[in-house]
Amino acid sequence: MPIKVLIPTPLRSYAGKQAVVEVAAQTVGEALSHLVAQFPDLRKHLFSEDGKLRSFVNVYLNDEDIRYLNKDATPVKETDTISIVPSVAGGR
Amino acid sequence: MALRISRNLLDELRQHGEDTYPHECCGILVGDFDETGGKSVKAVAACGNTRTDSPQNRYHINPVELLRAQREALLSGHDIVGFYHSHPDHPAHWSATDLAEAHWTHCSYVITSVEKGRAVLTHAFLLQGQEEDKHFEDEAIEVSA
Numbered sequence: 001m002p003i004k005v006l007i008p009t010p011l012r013s014y015a016g017k018q019a020v021v022e023v024a025a026q027t028v029g030e031a032l033s034h035l036v037a038q039f040p041d042l043r044k045h046l047f048s049e050d051g052k053l054r055s056f057v058n059v060y061l062n063d064e065d066i067r068y069l070n071k072d073a074t075p076v077k078e079t080d081t082i083s084i085v086p087s088v089a090g091g092r
Numbered sequence: 093m094a095l096r097i098s099r100n101l102l103d104e105l106r107q108h109g110e111d112t113y114p115h116e117c118c119g120i121l122v123g124d125f126d127e128t129g130g131k132s133v134k135a136v137a138a139c140g141n142t143r144t145d146s147p148q149n150r151y152h153i154n155p156v157e158l159l160r161a162q163r164e165a166l167l168s169g170h171d172i173v174g175f176y177h178s179h180p181d182h183p184a185h186w187s188a189t190d191l192a193e194a195h196w197t198h199c200s201y202v203i204t205s206v207e208k209g210r211a212v213l214t215h216a217f218l219l220q221g222q223e224e225d226k227h228f229e230d231e232a233i234e235v236s237a
Contacts, residue, residue, distance in 0.1 A: 006162060006163070006166070008162060008172070008196070009171055009172055009173075009196060009198060009199060010195065010196045010197040010198055010199065019166055019171075020166070045222075045223070054223075056193075056195050058155040058158075058159075060155070060156075060159050063156065063159070065155065065156075083159050083162065083163070085155045085158045085159050085162065086195035086196055087152070087153075087155060087193070087195060088118070088120075088152070088153040088158060088175050088193075088194075088195075088196065089143075089150070089151060089152040089153070089193035090150075090151060090177060090186075090187070090189050090190035090191075090192075090193040090194065090201075091116055091143070091146070091149045091150035091151055091177075091187065091189050091190065091193075092116070092149050092179040092180075092182040092187050092189070092190075
């Protein structure tokens with residue numbers, strides 16, 4: 001079942017300039033795998049060399065951070081939206 | 093390439109820095125990218141600073157606020173074009189921490205120096221490159237009436 005993945009501004013050039021990509025998946029992990037399979041240039045911007053999500057990349061299933069759900073194994077359904085949200089922080 | 097913003101919206105983000113002084117304020121800039129790489133700001137969304145452990149020199153925007161802003165921008169046909177924060181009693185220039193924690197390339201990072209509670213200078217910086225070689229470039233701010 002296709003679900004939507006929202007692509008943030010800085011990553012759209014690696015996803016065919018699309019703000020929303022649909023992928024077929026049963027879990028969040030599967031959705032992200034299919035996403036980077038479809039757009040290989042996205043991989044290094046989302047994942048470190050050990051295959052884990054980069055620390056500043058937040059992934060939400062609807063309004064929930066997947067870190068507080070079941071991470072990659074979080075199941076998804078057709079009406080769900082996965083959002084990729086790079087962090088914003090800093091200071092003097 | 094420049095960041096275009098109305099006087100009202102610029103005043104709004106500067107005022108936010110005064111309101112939160114001596115702590116850093118932070119927020120999201122919503123607008124549009126143009127074909128030349130410039131941007132126009134249509135709205136300023138003030139955010140909370142989750143760095144309650146060190147708000148006088150650190151800021152962090154709750155990803156939930158980013159998520160909602162991104163979603164709403166998409167629905168309204170706009171985009172997240174940048175972010176703003178303040179430097180209490182410190183120059184309006186990016187720091188090593190600002191660069192290390194910046195990940196939204198092609199977006200503007202706007203910084204306001206707030207000295208003794210009054211907003212002084214506001215400068216914009218464009219994040220360029222990829223994570224491994226990212227850097228800030230000075231970006232002109234064009235203020236409209």
